[in-house]
Amino acid sequence: MKNSDFVAVRCEECPIRHRAVCARCDGDELAILESMKTYKQYAAGETILWRGEPLDYVASLVHGVASLSKTMEDGRTQMVGLLLPSDFIGRPGRTEVEFDVVATTELTLCRFERKPFEKLVVETPHIAQRLMELALDELDAARDWMLLLGRKTAREKIATFIDMLAQRSLASGSANDLKLELPMTRDQIANYLGLTLETVSRQFNALKKEGVISLSGRKEIEVVDLLALRTATGDDSDGGMLS
Amino acid sequence: MKNSDFVAVRCEECPIRHRAVCARCDGDELAILESMKTYKQYAAGETILWRGEPLDYVASLVHGVASLSKTMEDGRTQMVGLLLPSDFIGRPGRTEVEFDVVATTELTLCRFERKPFEKLVVETPHIAQRLMELALDELDAARDWMLLLGRKTAREKIATFIDMLAQRSLASGSANDLKLELPMTRDQIANYLGLTLETVSRQFNALKKEGVISLSGRKEIEVVDLLALRTATGDDSDGGMLS
DNA sequence: CGTGAGATTGACTATATTCAACCCTAGTGG
DNA sequence: CCACTAGGGTTGAATATAGTCAATCTCACG
Known part of the structure; x- marks a missing residue:
């Protein structure tokens, strides 16, 4: 809507x-x-x-x-x-x-x-x-x-951010494919994560190159490998197997 | 006490x-x-x-x-x-x-x-x-x-930390000379500020060398130049003249 | 006075920033 | 319908800042 x-x-x-x-x-x-x-x-x-x-x-x-x-x-x-x-x-x-x-x-x-x-x-x-x-x-x-x-690397920050969006999308019960719409520009994401917009762009594309996510258009992201994404957040060692 | x-x-x-x-x-x-x-x-x-x-x-x-x-x-x-x-x-x-x-x-x-x-x-x-x-x-x-x-440099983080302690000391009405006792080790300060303990040590000593603070013993700090300290926090352009 | 945790210092490295050029693409007007 | 444009995004090279690893020092304590 x-x-x-x-x-x-x-x-x-x-x-x-x-x-x-x-x-x-x-x-x-x-x-x-x-x-x-x-x-x-x-x-x-x-x-x-x-x-x-x-x-x-x-x-x-x-x-x-x-x-x-x-x-x-x-x-x-x-x-x-x-x-x-x-x-x-x-x-x-x-x-x-x-x-x-x-x-x-x-x-x-x-x-x-x-x-x-x-x-x-x-x-x-x-x-x-x-x-x-x-x-x-x-x-x-x-x-x-x-x-x-304070403690996460640029890669972990980006992964955590995407994971947060994915969690929210799943929780809100909407389509459970993992296509997400970014609610912000690269610049705003950078300000959220304490990075520069260039670093945000590089990390998005690094995750894309590794096949963890795919990007299309400016604001569409799809999580291809949720386990790899979880691992990249640095939050836990099992990649979120328990959820 | x-x-x-x-x-x-x-x-x-x-x-x-x-x-x-x-x-x-x-x-x-x-x-x-x-x-x-x-x-x-x-x-x-x-x-x-x-x-x-x-x-x-x-x-x-x-x-x-x-x-x-x-x-x-x-x-x-x-x-x-x-x-x-x-x-x-x-x-x-x-x-x-x-x-x-x-x-x-x-x-x-x-x-x-x-x-x-x-x-x-x-x-x-x-x-x-x-x-x-x-x-x-x-x-x-x-x-x-x-x-x-997310945004402050190591130097600004240290200055902000010391300034916070100084504010508290002044507010609590105790002796208004600016001698403070650090309530933590370098390692704990590093964990508070999102730094390593080596960087904390280096920045403390840089501020000391510049005559902004003086250090004696492990946990005693004295603020020598409060204006310079305020400026170093990055929080405002006037060095806190209004307070 | 000796000991060890905490602190300092130095050399080197890695990560992210900075500066700069260039590229899309969505939206606009011709 | 297409070309133009501007804002957002990407990419590269050079740099800076803080991290890492390691050696040494010093104080507070027993």
Whole structure:
């Protein structure tokens, strides 16, 4: 489904109903959220929030992909998070974010005004609990990424990145052939992995030459040899035989 | 104060009373925690929790320093968090940790059995809210560290590390000369910064040669030129003039 | 005072970056 | 319908930065 096809839906039919911040809500709670929400679309490349900008809305990502990134004075940038459908933007008790939030694909947000939402969080343990879980999931993801950034080789970084996309594709139950669409340009992938875009390109083509993946077009990847890919991530010695 | 001198205290007199998970608790809530808590000491180098081990206790770090680290099959390790006094170990809804928790100095924990504590969290919004804040603080710290790991040079990493220690020393109100004690060995610092211990050593001595810091003994550092140190972190162009 | 873990230093190497040229290809307008 | 163009991607050569391996030093401790 293309993002531009998206139209507002009732919460009960929302594709992220069971995973977003509203996951634990019962009917009454959902009705309140329903009355508060507004949808907003963004085009690929558009900045959703600038670092330091006051945070008037919080939101759930309905579909599409967004990135969180930090930039140094001299222009070096590092992506510090990747937001996928059901992920949450904004946090209780903070009035601004200290990174940029950018749409890497077309995307749709389900937004709530921050102030009323914060009031709702206090009154609704189901939402507070789910927010806590989401924050802890992000923390786990950040820590895995720290290991990647600090200790993995370029090859392992690329393999880990592709494997992550593959896992997600399999988990989301869609076609279980391993054809993936890259949600980012080489440059953005480089910023995510702490590499340069040239190194990203070289490693993609090295894996292709070895027959681990195949590439076609700019954003299509197919995983040809999942076992070899797993081995190349450096994460485990058995190439993921247990999964 | 040496850790070994620490003896159990009443919560009201606890050094981390206003920053730990109990920060928002009123007298009644504090009385409940008081009745549940037990103190436990660890020696420097001792492992507090192994990755994957079942989590029977959660705890606040009363004093000393602990580290969270992940290790790859081939032995490469990356520290993914540094725990300072008032930081919390363990999390609601998870029965194990997926990193090792190690004491880098002598330290004292204020422990609670996990099950009763989780029950208390549900019944006590003051604790749940504080846990959320602590989790978000950790998330911010992790993201800053991702920028460091992914994009900073060895020199910038070392300067950032020393600056962080200096900030903390100033903040904790202790003597405002900039003499610091390193809470870790070169090897541990290397694991924190995504470097090798040789590179850590070389960069420390380069900064010393340039007169930015001075070193004496194994763990004593003095910041001689804070402005130069700030500049060397790469974080801002003005060397921190506004602070 | 001796010992050993931790730290330093040096020489060499490897990996990824930098700089530069060139190549696709999707989208545009003639 | 085709040629043009620009943004993204690839490839190569030279370089730089941090890693590796190895020898030596030094401090803190018994």
